[in-house]
Amino acid sequence: MPLTLIETGKTCRVRAVGGNDAVRRHLGDMGFVAGATVVVLSEAAGGIIVDVCGTRVALDADLARRILV
Amino acid sequence: MKIALAGNPNCGKTTLFNDLTGSAQYVGNWPGVTVEKKDGILTGHKDVVIQDLPGIYSLSPYSMEEVVARSYLVNEKPDAILNIVDGSNIERNLYLTTQLLELGLPMIVAVNMMDVVRRNGDKIDTAKLAKALGCPVIEISALKGEGTKEAAALAMEEAKKGVQNERPHVFTGSVEHALAHIEESLHGNVDKASSRWAAIKVFERDAKAIETLGVPTDIISHVEDHIKDCEKEMDDDAESIITAQRYVYIQKIVGECFKRSPRKASTTLSDKIDKFVTHRILALPIFILSLCVMWWLAVADGGPGTILTDWANDGFLGDGWHLPFTMHESKAEGKYKGMDFEAASDAFAREDASKSAWRDAYKEAYDKKNGEGAYDKALEAFNEKAEKEFKPEKDGDEFEKSEFEVLDEAVAKTVVAKEVFVEDEETGEPKAKECDCEKCAKKREAGEECEGCGCGCGEPEKWNVDYAAYQKAAEYEEPEPGDFGVWVPGIGALVGDALDKIGVGETVKSLVVDGAWGGVATVLGFVPVICIVFLFLSFLEDCGYMARVAFIMDRLFRKFGLSGKSFIPMIVGKGCGVPAVMAARTIESERDRRMTIILATFIPCGAKTVIIAMFAAIFFREMWYVAPLMDVIGIAIIVLGGIALKKTRAFAGEAAPFVMELPAYHMPTASGIVRHTWNRVKAYMLKAGLIIFPACVFLWFTMHFDWGFNLLADEEIERSILHDMGSWIAWLFAPLGFGTWQGAAASVSAEIAKEQATATLGLVAANMEGASTAAHVSNLFGSMSAFPRLAAMSFMLFNLFVPPCMVAIAVTFREMGSKAWGWLAVAFQLFVGYALALSVYQIGMLVAGGGFGVWTAVAMLVDLFCLWMVVRPARKAA
Numbered sequence: 001m002p003l004t005l006i007e008t009g010k011t012c013r014v015r016a017v018g019g020n021d022a023v024r025r026h027l028g029d030m031g032f033v034a035g036a037t038v039v040v041l042s043e044a045a046g047g048i049i050v051d052v053c054g055t056r057v058a059l060d061a062d063l064a065r066r067i068l069v
Numbered sequence: 070m071k072i073a074l075a076g077n078p079n080c081g082k083t084t085l086f087n088d089l090t091g092s093a094q095y096v097g098n099w100p101g102v103t104v105e106k107k108d109g110i111l112t113g114h115k116d117v118v119i120q121d122l123p124g125i126y127s128l129s130p131y132s133m134e135e136v137v138a139r140s141y142l143v144n145e146k147p148d149a150i151l152n153i154v155d156g157s158n159i160e161r162n163l164y165l166t167t168q169l170l171e172l173g174l175p176m177i178v179a180v181n182m183m184d185v186v187r188r189n190g191d192k193i194d195t196a197k198l199a200k201a202l203g204c205p206v207i208e209i210s211a212l213k214g215e216g217t218k219e220a221a222a223l224a225m226e227e228a229k230k231g232v233q234n235e236r237p238h239v240f241t242g243s244v245e246h247a248l249a250h251i252e253e254s255l256h257g258n259v260d261k262a263s264s265r266w267a268a269i270k271v272f273e274r275d276a277k278a279i280e281t282l283g284v285p286t287d288i289i290s291h292v293e294d295h296i297k298d299c300e301k302e303m304d305d306d307a308e309s310i311i312t313a314q315r316y317v318y319i320q321k322i323v324g325e326c327f328k329r330s331p332r333k334a335s336t337t338l339s340d341k342i343d344k345f346v347t348h349r350i351l352a353l354p355i356f357i358l359s360l361c362v363m364w365w366l367a368v369a370d371g372g373p374g375t376i377l378t379d380w381a382n383d384g385f386l387g388d389g390w391h392l393p394f395t396m397h398e399s400k401a402e403g404k405y406k407g408m409d410f411e412a413a414s415d416a417f418a419r420e421d422a423s424k425s426a427w428r429d430a431y432k433e434a435y436d437k438k439n440g441e442g443a444y445d446k447a448l449e450a451f452n453e454k455a456e457k458e459f460k461p462e463k464d465g466d467e468f469e470k471s472e473f474e475v476l477d478e479a480v481a482k483t484v485v486a487k488e489v490f491v492e493d494e495e496t497g498e499p500k501a502k503e504c505d506c507e508k509c510a511k512k513r514e515a516g517e518e519c520e521g522c523g524c525g526c527g528e529p530e531k532w533n534v535d536y537a538a539y540q541k542a543a544e545y546e547e548p549e550p551g552d553f554g555v556w557v558p559g560i561g562a563l564v565g566d567a568l569d570k571i572g573v574g575e576t577v578k579s580l581v582v583d584g585a586w587g588g589v590a591t592v593l594g595f596v597p598v599i600c601i602v603f604l605f606l607s608f609l610e611d612c613g614y615m616a617r618v619a620f621i622m623d624r625l626f627r628k629f630g631l632s633g634k635s636f637i638p639m640i641v642g643k644g645c646g647v648p649a650v651m652a653a654r655t656i657e658s659e660r661d662r663r664m665t666i667i668l669a670t671f672i673p674c675g676a677k678t679v680i681i682a683m684f685a686a687i688f689f690r691e692m693w694y695v696a697p698l699m700d701v702i703g704i705a706i707i708v709l710g711g712i713a714l715k716k717t718r719a720f721a722g723e724a725a726p727f728v729m730e731l732p733a734y735h736m737p738t739a740s741g742i743v744r745h746t747w748n749r750v751k752a753y754m755l756k757a758g759l760i761i762f763p764a765c766v767f768l769w770f771t772m773h774f775d776w777g778f779n780l781l782a783d784e785e786i787e788r789s790i791l792h793d794m795g796s797w798i799a800w801l802f803a804p805l806g807f808g809t810w811q812g813a814a815a816s817v818s819a820e821i822a823k824e825q826a827t828a829t830l831g832l833v834a835a836n837m838e839g840a841s842t843a844a845h846v847s848n849l850f851g852s853m854s855a856f857p858r859l860a861a862m863s864f865m866l867f868n869l870f871v872p873p874c875m876v877a878i879a880v881t882f883r884e885m886g887s888k889a890w891g892w893l894a895v896a897f898q899l900f901v902g903y904a905l906a907l908s909v910y911q912i913g914m915l916v917a918g919g920g921f922g923v924w925t926a927v928a929m930l931v932d933l934f935c936l937w938m939v940v941r942p943a944r945k946a947a
């Protein structure tokens with residue numbers, strides 16, 4: 001299911017990342033690759049904040065929907 | 070020798086750069102602070118150049134500043150790469166490291182933030198890591214300066230040795246097989262050292278890299294089959310395979326070399342703050358509140374900013390000031406004995422008003438009796454005679470008398486000046502009476518207004534002056550400030566005194582005091598405001614809030630097709646428009662970047678702050694919200710302008726998705742903030758010397774000379790060059806309410822530097838009535854329009870929202886990359902500024918009862934046009 005549906009505080013594993021090549025590659029460079037562990041830290045205005053590879057990353061809701069976990 | 074600093078965004082490259090080179094490049098706590106390559110000489114090694122690069126997540130660039138870094142590393146090839154790795158986030162950072170290793174350049178890895186790593190209780194086995202990566206690894210802490218010299222020395226050593234160790238095998242199985250095959254086919258076509266990198270790029274089908282490498286197409290099609298086989302086997306596309314295998318490899322070595330101490334699962338402080346400042350509903354109010362706090366500190370009536378500004382203008386740069394805590398009541402014999410300075414000044418102001426009012430009345434009466442101009446003539450004759458014949462030792466009685474007794478005392482006895490009052494410095498209205506009766510004193514003590522108690526308190530005070538009252542008033546001399554405490558003379562007074570001592574002519578004195586110094590002093594007087602705004606901004610930028618602001622603005626900005634990243638240039642633009650336009654480089658899409666450049670400078674910058682501060686102080690003192698309102702208007706223009714632009718063909722399309730690393734909050738160090746603020750304030754003061762000073766001298770000349778270069782007297786200003794030049798274009802500003810030569814001159818000169826508007830206003834208003842620059846400017850706008858405050862508001866809006874200063878425009882042209890785009894930006898900004906000032910003035914006039922005119926209709930049409938541009942249906946993306 002998309003990352004947006006994960007509850008705050010839950011940990012999950014990335015299954016796939018959708019979207020066009022450039023965005024997907026950039027997400028991969030930042031650590032969003034199949035198999036990576038993601039913790040949803042908080043839901044905020046317009047998007048979510050997650051922990052990936054030990055860093056805090058903010059994503060807008062559209063982008064978060066493309067990350068399947 | 071060139072050593073390049075490469076690493077992820079916000080991992081401390083610039084901190085290390087500053088440490089190694091002794092420079093003071095700006096370090097902030099958000100990803101994307103550095104957008105350009107910067108060079109510096111390594112301290113103690115003249116032949117070694119350290120190069121600071123923008124942060125990158127990988128060698129496949131995503132935004133423009135990443136392109137800067139990659140093309141430098143790949144095409145220009147530094148002698149060594151110093152790869153900085155954030156030790157507190159080693160996994161993601163090593164991802165870039167694996168890519169850098171493939172470039173085949175001498176390289177060392179510096180694990181930064183070791184102080185944080187140790188504090189967390191983690192352990193890194195650098196020897197093992199070095200072995201795994203095939204290059205030297207060293208622990209450093211750039212902030213504390215630990216190990217930095219050693220890292221530089223190690224990089225130099227590596228550069229001399231060249232690449233010796235075999236680089237690690239990151240990939241496995243069929244991928245490694247395919248890469249080896251591609252490398253073999255590329256043999257002879259690309260540089261041997263970087264053949265691994267080239268092979269991976271070919272494998273990833275990176276069209277841009279392949280083109281730069283110049284790989285023949287037949288090789289590409291030859292290896293295509295291998296790539297396809299690989300993709301089939303792994304059931305994924307080539308690019309993802311590479312990314313995934315890199316992470317697998319990194320996980321393996323991190324597992325071997327990195328010992329993470331078990332951590333409590335509780336949320337960190339940063340997460341707690343984030344819950345609050347990125348809250349669904351509270352996020353925006355918190356941001357606006359912080360802007361209001363900043364403005365309150367800087368320009369609110371009675372706030373620290375205004376107190377300091379008043380001191381800077383009247384005290385430090387003006388006549389002088391009393392040292393705090395040294396004030397006492399006058400002990401000197403005379404009229405003011407027992408009074409404090411304020412009471413003495415008030416008393417003198419009262420008597421002075423009596424004196425000059427009676428004198429004017431006498432002149433009128435004398436002229437009435439003896440003919441027009443008779444008084445001036447008689448006075449001149451009297452003064453001449455006095456100068457010639459007065460011998461102090463003889464103590465001629467005649468000259469002890471005032472001119473009135475000598476000229477015609479009979480007239481003097483009949484003269485009474487009616488309704489004399491002391492002008493209030495700000496409003497020019499008669500000052501209110503403050504009486505000393507017990508009742509009022511009690512009320513004042515209780516902090517109440519003493520109005521309507523029957524003794525006339527709080528009402529405008531006016532009185533009549535006859536000859537006897539005049540003679541009494543004439544005995545009052547200006548109070549000597551030294552009698553009331555330790556008096557420190559201001560620079561303005563010192564300059565005046567020095568010129569008097571040298572004995573220069575009146576013209577030169579006017580040039581220096583009114584022209585050059587006057588303009589520069591007006592600008593320097595705002596240094597306290599600038600300091601407060603910059604201090605506040607530095608804090609916001611250094612603590613880590615910037616990235617959050619971008620995130621919370623994303624939802625709003627997405628509505629008109631920009632991402633939240635566009636907001637960072639706008640915050641940077643609060644300080645200065647020039648770095649703001651450059652900061653747009655972090656925006657991934659070229660279209661969004663151009664739009665951001667056009668819009669970013671609508672946020673009032675530090676120099677525009679000066680205009681706001683001046684107008685808020687003179688015209689809108691009781692309206693505290695005017696200053697923050699200017700920021701809100703700036704944001705509103707950005708939003709509405711963004712919506713309108715997005716509906717044009719050039720900018721149609723979805724915004725790039727928002728993904729941004731949020732750095733951990735940290736309490737900025739006082740020294741860091743002070744240094745950052747000082748750098749900006751220094752630049753502001755330098756500008757006062759290098760740009761405002763010559764501009765003021767030029768303006769003074771054009772104001773005091775006519776076209777034949779004859780010096781003009783003050784009342785002949787109508788013949789001056791500046792008057793003529795201003796008048797030529799003044800009609801342009803007539804519909805905005807400030808269509809006089811002064812308004813035109815101030816607005817045009819503001820393009821040199823925005824704060825020049827305040828300097829020019831001070832200069833051209835100097836002939837106006839009033840005791841202070843504030844009163845001059847207030848009266849100047851009174852002479853321009855029947856609605857001075859509307860005209861002032863219109864003038865302020867116009868100067869804030871037309872194109873920025875020349876320097877920012879030049880940078881806009883450069884960053885836009887083409888003249889056409891540059892002109893488009895300037896035209897758009899000009900239209901917005903003019904339309905806004907026009908609407909506010911014309912429609913404001915209509916509301917205030919100024920009637921309906923042609924320009925009211927034009928303003929309404931312009932507004933309708935703007936509305937249409939904003940609400941019309943969107944175009945489909947091209």
